[in-house]
Amino acid sequence: MREEWVDWRRNMIVVPALQACRKGEGDGVCGYCRAQASQMADADEDLTQADAEASMWSPKTPAAAREIPFDFDPRASLAIERFFEDHDAWPHSRAVVNRRVKAAAEAAVEIDSGSIYPHALRATAATYHAGRGLDMLPLQSLFGWADLRTAQSYIASSGENTARALHMIHSR
Known part of the structure; x- marks a missing residue:
């Protein structure tokens, strides 16, 4: 991720479809x-x-080139702002991210560090947003899934969605 991907006015991270690699000498x-x-x-x-x-750089799927809003939570906005106060890009590989998440999980108290890794955190975020009632298409767009059925599975497995629907029909 690079700061040039961030549209600060619209509070969006704009993941490009293609981008030149600049991790070599002299960018x-x-x-x-x-x-x-x-x-x-x-x-x-x-x-x-x-x-x-x-x-050379492209996202995993064409659907992954997308706009990701971050102003839905002040903590997310603050984290992005603070990151770019110190950095203009994340200059490391996916392996570095994996190692840092593993180290943080191992340092955390009462957490099974073997079950914490970036993809699991992403799935937790998807479950959270589905449980809060995010519809299928926005959920697919937020996470950049190529297949709408992925979003559908998160929404279908959300007990919170079922509870909310039951409360709505029984509180009339």
Whole structure:
């Protein structure tokens, strides 16, 4: 994530569909991305090395290129603001994120650190938002899922949604 992804006026993180790698020397392409771009260019005669390097980073799926609002919770807004006070990007790999989450979970009291990892935290957030009543399409958009059934499964498994619906029909 880079600060240039943040639209501060609209309080949105805008995940791009493509972005050039700048993790190498002098904000250039890193060795891994250069090698990947070389393989892509070798396999496609219409693609130059420079064009391949210019689009090395992309989200996991096309649906993952999206706008993510963060002003729904003042704590989320504050965390993003504080992060970018010290950094202009997250310069580390997914493995670094995994290690930091693992270290934080191991340091926490009364938590099974083996069950805490980034994807589990993401699933917890999806469960939370589904339980709060976020509809299927906004939930899919928020999490960048390619398949609407993923959002549907979180909503369907929410006991809070069932309880809310029961309270609505029985409190008339």
